[in-house]
Structure formats: C-alpha cells, structure tokens
Amino acid sequence: MKLTKTPINFNIVKSKIEKSGIKNIGTASIRELVSLVNEIQKATGEKFIRMEMGVPGLTPPKIGMNAEIKALKAGVAAKYPMIDGVSHLKDEIALFVKNFLNIKVDRKSCIPTVGSMQGAFATFLMVNKLHQKKDTVLFIDPGFPVQKQQLEVLNQKYETFDVYNFRGDTLEEKLISYLEKGNINSIVYSNPNNPSWICFTEKELQIIGKLATKYNVIVVEDLAYFAMDFRKDYSKPGQAPYQPTVANYTDNWILLISSSKSFSNAGQRIGMMVISNALFNRKYESLNAKFGNPLFGYNLIYKVLYSLSSGVTHSAQYGLAAMLKAANSGEFDFVEIIKEYGKRAKIMKKLFVDNGFTIVYDKDEDKVLADGFYFTISYKNMTGSQLLEHLLYYGISAISLEITGSYHTEGLRACVSQTKPAQFKDLENRLQQFNKDFS
Numbered sequence: 386m387k388l389t390k391t392p393i394n395f396n397i398v399k400s401k402i403e404k405s406g407i408k409n410i411g412t413a414s415i416r417e418l419v420s421l422v423n424e425i426q427k428a429t430g431e432k433f434i435r436m437e438m439g440v441p442g443l444t445p446p447k448i449g450m451n452a453e454i455k456a457l458k459a460g461v462a463a464k465y466p467m468i469d470g471v472s473h474l475k476d477e478i479a480l481f482v483k484n485f486l487n488i489k490v491d492r493k494s495c496i497p498t499v500g501s502m503q504g505a506f507a508t509f510l511m512v513n514k515l516h517q518k519k520d521t522v523l524f525i526d527p528g529f530p531v532q533k534q535q536l537e538v539l540n541q542k543y544e545t546f547d548v549y550n551f552r553g554d555t556l557e558e559k560l561i562s563y564l565e566k567g568n569i570n571s572i573v574y575s576n577p578n579n580p581s582w583i584c585f586t587e588k589e590l591q592i593i594g595k596l597a598t599k600y601n602v603i604v605v606e607d608l609a610y611f612a613m614d615f616r617k618d619y620s621k622p623g624q625a626p627y628q629p630t631v632a633n634y635t636d637n638w639i640l641l642i643s644s645s646k647s648f649s650n651a652g653q654r655i656g657m658m659v660i661s662n663a664l665f666n667r668k669y670e671s672l673n674a675k676f677g678n679p680l681f682g683y684n685l686i687y688k689v690l691y692s693l694s695s696g697v698t699h700s701a702q703y704g705l706a707a708m709l710k711a712a713n714s715g716e717f718d719f720v721e722i723i724k725e726y727g728k729r730a731k732i733m734k735k736l737f738v739d740n741g742f743t744i745v746y747d748k749d750e751d752k753v754l755a756d757g758f759y760f761t762i763s764y765k766n767m768t769g770s771q772l773l774e775h776l777l778y779y780g781i782s783a784i785s786l787e788i789t790g791s792y793h794t795e796g797l798r799a800c801v802s803q804t805k806p807a808q809f810k811d812l813e814n815r816l817q818q819f820n821k822d823f824s
C-alpha cells in the first residue's frame with residue numbers, strides 16, 4: 386500500500402498490524418480483529434466505524450433486567466437451577482414458539498442453554514452419538530465460524546457448501562449429493578443468515594425438511610436473528626405471518642433461539658433450545674448402550690447439558706421468562722425495538738454502494754435481500770484480505786467472508802449494530818476518500 390495520507394495515521398495502523406501477530410488478516414478471527422482495532426484506537430485516539438463483531442448495540446429491555454434483579458433479591462443465586470429450566474420459563478418458551486412460529490411443542494422440549502452457543506455444542510455432542518456411520522455435520526454456508534470451531538474442539542467432522550449458487554430448486558440436488566453418501570447426521574444453518582443475511586424461502590425450507598425426513602438427519606435451525614427479516618412483520622403473537630421455520634416440514638428438528646440479538650440480552654448468556662416432540666421422545670439403541678437410557682431428550686438434558694454447565698444462571702432464566710411473557714401477551718413488542726438495525730443497514734448499504742462497493746449476497750431467489758444486522762460487501766477486484774486491511778487505514782473494520790465458508794466471492798461481512806446514526810457522516814467521508822484513493 387503506497388498511500389500515506391489516510392484518515393487514520395498510516396504509520397500507526399501499519400505498525401499495529403505488524404505487531405498484532407496476525408499473519409493473514411483475511412483469516413483473522415473476530416476476536417483478533419477486535420483486539421487489533423482496540424489497539425489502533427488507543428494509539429491514535431480516533432474512533433472507528435466498528436463493524437467486525439455482532440454485539441447488540443441497543444439497551445437491554447427493562448422488563449428482563451427488573452425481573453432478574455427481583456429474582457436475585459429473592460435469593461435464587463444460592464440455589465442450583467433445574468437443568469431443564471425453571472418451570473415458568475419452560476411454559477413461556479413453549480408459548481413463544483406457538484405464538485411466533487405457530488409450532489406446537491411440549492414444555493419439556495423447551496430448554497434454556499447458556500446462549501445458543503451452548504445449545505449448538507450440546508447438539509453436536511448428541512447428533513454424533515446416534516448412528517455409527519453418521520459422523521459428519523453438514524453446514525449450509527456461509528455461517529457462524531464458531532460452530533465449526535466447536536466441532537474442531539470436539540474432533541468431529543463437518544462438510545460445507547456455499548449456498549450462493551444453490552438457491553431455490555437447485556438446493557435439492559446439492560443437498561442430495563451430500564446426504565446420499567450416508568455419513569451426514571445433521572444439517573446446520575442460520576436463518577436469517579449470519580453473515581450474508583439471506584433468508585431461506587418457504588420452498589427452500591420445504592426442500593430441507595423433506596430431505597431431512599427422507600435421509601433421517603436432524604436439522605439444526607439456528608434462529609439467532611429471530612423475527613429480524615423486517616420485510617415481513619413477525620411481531621404479533623398468535624397472528625400470521627410467522628417466523629419461517631423448517632419445523633413446518635419435518636419432525637427432525639432442533640431450533641436454537643438466541644436471546645442475544647432479538648432481546649438485546651447477549652451478556653446474560655441465555656438462549657432457548659427447542660426440540661420437536663417426536664425427536665425429544667425418540668429412542669436410539671446407541672444411546673441405550675452408552676447411557677442406559679434410549680431417549681434423545683432425556684440424554685440431552687441429563688447427560689450432555691448436565692456435563693456442560695448443570696443448567697443456566699438462575700436469575701437469567703427469570704429475566705428471559707419475563708421478556709417472553711410480555712412478548713407472548715402482546716404487551717412488549719420486541720421486534721419494534723430491533724427494527725433499528727434494519728434502518729441503519731438501509732442507510733449504511735447505500736453509503737457503501739454510492740462509493741463503489743457491491744453488495745455480495747443481494748437476493749433471496751427473486752427478492753431483494755432484507756436490511757438487517759449484517760450485510761456483505763466487495764470492492765472492485767480486491768480480495769477480502771486486501772479490502773479488510775485497506776479499510777483499517779480509513780477507520781472502518783469488518784471481517785473477511787473467507788472465515789465464514791463463503792467461497793463464492795471475495796468480500797467482507799459488515800455488522801451494523803455498533804454504528805450509531807451520529808457516525809454516518811464519518812462513514813460517508815471515509816468511504817468517499819477510500820473510493821477516490823482506489824479508483
């Protein structure tokens with residue numbers, strides 16, 4: 386890079402990148418980038434447009450906070466919580482699933498986890514134990530890199546493909562090419578998708594569900610961005626439209642519903658794992674041989690979750706239960722609050738496009754993509770690594786698509802949550818200079 390007059394002091398950025406120990410910026414993890422940008426900000430005194438990490442940028446709802454404080458004052462901290470969740474939280478989760486997904490599920494199949502992160506980890510531990518030959522997880526990518534890290538930690542196998550060229554009917558053939566080999570135990574995807582913000586259509590969910598039944602695999606539907614496809618209004622309890630789900634098309638599902646983004650509750654580390662009644666009650670000979678009990682749900686709770694954390698922080702369960710109760714009764718419109726992300730995305734995407742950038746993932750079949758928590762960008766023929774590094778000199782940080790399983794094209798994932806509207810002018814100025822310097 387030859388330019389030296391950049392919005393953020395060129396020499397400081399250069400030396401901080403060199404000192405960071407990051408060998409290839411394109412494969413740096415999110416947390417490595419967070420630490421690098423912190424260092425640059427400290428040394429220059431300049432504020433970045435921080436788009437690398439998916440942290441909620443809104444204040445947590447008072448309903449949850451107050452319920453947690455009340456529970457703490459009542460002394461719940463001294464007591465171990467039930468592993469499968471406090472009773473009224475289980476009721477509210479089941480009701481929430483009925484109200485916002487239109488899916489009926491027993492309260493016993495609704496289990497809090499320490500974030501969806503733990504829900505995924507527990508799921509991976511289970512699905513690997515069901516059939517000897519089915520030892521591989523299939524990711525419909527791009528995806529959340531930490532789930533692959535979890536499988537690496539567990540020493541479990543996974544396969545992946547980038548869905549970019551396999552939307553609509555073509556998804557079926559692509560999935561069959563993996564499933565017919567007989568080694569896949571589960572299919573994982575997030576919807577809306579981190580990082581691309583694509584949302585599967587009903588046709589695509591139907592294909593996934595149908596094949597999951599046919600090939601006897603479990604769909605792990607990660608709803609970390611629940612109700613955040615703002616093109617439709619999923620905010621009214623018990624009223625269509627509902628958050629789309631594969632649960633309409635198969636019995637083989639586990640839903641991971643995070644509270645981190647939809648309820649701005651990331652710090653409390655509580656999510657919901659919801660398992661279809663059929664799968665919860667299904668018997669597996671392999672589980673019987675290993676644990677002395679054949680039931681999927683029983684082993685998930687009393688063997689796997691018990692081993693991981695013996696339940697979820699007691700007070701956090703009261704906080705989430707209160708928010709769900711208020712959402713279920715229609716008194717708390719959680720979607721209205723998080724719509725802010727969609728508003729920010731609309732403006733920020735335009736600023737990038739006006740300054741020579743292209744939106745990488747831009748359609749759901751024939752529909753223009755929603756504006757939400759993330760969007761993806763590329764610039765002319767720069768690689769993701771080059772773009773990421775160059776943008777750091779302009780005070781803009783993001784992550785490379787390379788680490789998310791996106792093989793379609795070079796580019797970056799941008800998260801809108803930490804960019805306040807007051808920073809849009811800075812973003813615009815920096816992008817204008819970037820485009821001038823590189824065109």
Ligand SMILES: Cc1ncc(COP(=O)(O)O)c(C=O)c1O
Nearest residue numbers: 500501502529575579609643645
């Ligand atoms: C797709 C996806 N799944 C899961 C998570 C983790 O959620 P939680 O905070 O509930 O552990 C995230 C967080 O960014 C995510 O993007």
